[in-house]
Amino acid sequence: MRAIVCESPGNLKVFEKEKPSPAPGEALLKIKHVGICGTDLHAYAGNQAFFTYPRILGHELSAEVVDINGTADHLKVGDRVIIIPYIHCGSCRACVVGKTNCCTSLKVFGVHIDGGMQEFVTYPSDLLIAAPDLSPSAMAIIEPLCIGWHAVKRAGLHPGDVVVVSGCGPIGQGIIWSAKSYGARVIACDLNEFRLEQAVKHFGADHSLLVGPDVQDQLSQITKGKMADVAFDATGIKPAMEKGIDYVGAGGQYILVGLYNGELSFHHPSLHAREISLLCSRNATRQDFEEVINAIDNHGFPLENYVTHKANFVEFSEKIQEWSDPKNQVIKAMLDL
Template identity: 55%
Template sequence: MAIRYAFSIFTGTMELRQPKQMKAISCEQPGSFVNRIINVPPLRTGEVQLKIKQIGICGTDLHAYAGNQAFFSYPRILGHEIAAAVSQANGSAISEGEKVVVIPYIHCGTCIACQSGKTNCCETLQVLGVHTDGAMQEFLAVPEGLLIPTPQLTWTEMAMVEPLSVAAHAVKRADVKQGDQVLVMGCGPIGLATMVFSKIAGATVTAMDLNLERLNVANSSFSADHILSPVQEGDTRSQNPVHKSKYQVVFDATGNKQAMESGPFYTCHGGKYVLVGLYKDNLCFHHPSIHAKELSLLCSRNATKEDFLRVIQTLENKQFPTEAYHTHTLNFEEIPNKFNELMMPSNQVIKAMVQLS
């Protein structure tokens, strides 16, 4: 442990000063969380210290814990869906005690992507909780430019902003329009949010999943107009890969290789196929099929500040079913022992939240 020395003007002597410490939970390796006591890092110029209040659990966190997350190394403090309060303003324009959402994407601001406004896919992007330590700790220091004050939202709504922004960004990237037929593959948290933002854009939405319970939830609570099981059409994919479909936009939100490779089958001629889910290895598409359809294959990664601001407004206007989205809550201390429960299909987890005191 590092020990700091301070000079006392009253006694003229050097005094030992222990650094302030905090609780943290580290994913040391796949399948293993460890409780730790670590030093609160000193603030650098331009940084603000945050007291973490609530953290959303993302598919990225689940994949990291399972050992199949791309762009990842261990050990790592997870957590990038963040609701926090400012504990040290450090000369910033944001006041101490102010409620803030964190944009967890640390970008350079100078690369081609950043210069064109695509900070979400910066060439040297560092995502909190993925490439660098995240919010599963009591305090976190971040650049002031990554903070958005959200005085009108609850802590739970604030922790939803990041995943909802990922969905809103995907819908914007696909340029979903009034009257479009949209298919969303995967009824996890990103897929369900993508359905809602597609509906807000004016589309007719079909939800696809192997899980019938998830399909019913998509239909009853997340604006899906129709539901579809891939089993219904599975046999015809190999027989007729250039399938005449009605869906102008198809989103994959599964991250599953087989599902992702089937997407072009469901996309109409001249349509768009958007990969929102992430698979850590190669994907293979039948080129004559996607060529015949003049298919636009798009990837959608993270979100921009504009997406965050739009989502915050959507939540303020009560246009998103937050109660249906938030299904489970853990206390911070419960993570090592109960995190496995979030991965059990029988528990029907959509969005789990971790609460800190």
């Protein structure tokens, strides 16, 4: 069978390897689609924190069950499944309180261990969710949507809340879509006009703000001086993350979803005076996966506007360079196997 390995930054190689066989408690899966994440692009570019090479990438996955070793009541051979890529320990403090998304020994499939850019993988059966009503491509974007869904749940939004989403890539668009399902009024912020346009046209944003020197004034005008109840950062870029706290109104929340590999600094009196709640949001839980699947069933999702680019195994190494260019019009790219 074939696999694609990222041997070192900028260097992807298709190679042949032996088909694996499932250990007890595992299923053998045929991978169908792999969503390409910022993590994959950063790993390819060589600027992903705590990353080691060689690595088979791919954690946004849809697959078909080919074989099951042991009993798995929720699965049968032939089922189409979504992979929850967060392999957690079940016994650390985070796991015990139900926050498996930030398990202290978390291994993310395709990040910390080899992932899904290969024809077949073996995977723990209890981290698979059958979703017979979703298309295989939709199944591969559940994971990135769950990141936004989880962050929006952290906020505890109420209908009519004013939300600012800074960064309208695949995670930001997912935050916008999730916040809209809570009845929030959403203001999308980005430097990229295409992404802003998509946010308003397809993902439900009520306003868009092109980031520039007067962004704070514009936001103040839109919100009649109140600013946001909740601001989300989905940029992972230091200056944007440090600026985003200025979008929050008194008593509001600032939620960091993007990850910056370094230190951030904030002016404490300005946070303190407004009693800002500063939260981080990492990964997602099984419950988020189940809720996102239901939300898509209930409200639909503009899949064709989210997955903007596709490639197969052969095209992939060329396409990934193109997709990494920040000026291009990619929301989510996908590898089809």
